Each structure stands twice: as structure tokens, then as C-alpha cells.
Amino acid sequence: MLAEFRAKSQVTIPKELVDKLGLSEGDKLEIYEKDGVICIMPVVVYPKKYIDELREEIAETKTKIASGEQPIFDNVDALFAKLEEN
The missing domain is CATH 2.10.260 (Pemi-like Protein 1; Chain: D)
Known part of the structure; x- marks a missing residue:
């Protein structure tokens, strides 16, 4: 073109x-x-506050994964199965 x-x-x-x-x-x-x-x-442009909140949430999730609090799923089906339990 x-x-x-x-x-x-x-x-x-x-x-x-x-x-x-x-x-x-x-x-x-x-x-x-x-x-x-x-x-x-x-x-896509996001407000800085939103990006900062995402960074904080990611850092918290990484901490939970390292401590074993946050489950890790091998595939999407396992994730959905866990979500359906709640």
C-alpha cells in the first residue's frame, strides 16, 4: 500500500x-x-497511578509465590478448576 x-x-x-x-x-x-x-x-496510555498500583500488585504476587501462598497452575484448566471451587 x-x-x-x-x-x-x-x-x-x-x-x-x-x-x-x-x-x-x-x-x-x-x-x-x-x-x-x-x-x-x-x-494504550494509562495514568501513572494505575501503573504504580499494578506494579505493587505484581510485587505482592511475587512475594506470595515465593512464600508458597500463591498457587501456581500448570494450565488454564487447572486455574479454572480452582476458581470454580470457591
Whole structure:
């Protein structure tokens, strides 16, 4: 697919790619260069507080796993079986 570089450094992403990736107006895109290629990647931006809370939860879970409090499952079926017990 070809796109044209326009005034004000604008490029239109072809509709086929927009549809395939499920992009919508207002979505954030990370744009970077790698080995002479321009890469565009859809991203999601979260508030810092939310990321900090996730980090804390992950750290707590790691501590529980290390102490044996947090069960570890070999597969998704085992996880769902345990969840159904409760």
C-alpha cells in the first residue's frame, strides 16, 4: 500500500489497515525509526497511578509465590478448576 507524505508532515493510514487494526479517531500511535524504516505502533496510555498500583500488585504476587501462598497452575484448566471451587 502506498501513502503520500503531505503538507505538515501528514500521512494517511490506508483504510484497510485502520480496519484491520481496529483503530479509531483519538487512538495513540507510537512512531519511531528503526534501521531506516518508519514504524507506527498502536499504544494504550494509562495514568501513572494505575501503573504504580499494578506494579505493587505484581510485587505482592511475587512475594506470595515465593512464600508458597500463591498457587501456581500448570494450565488454564487447572486455574479454572480452582476458581470454580470457591
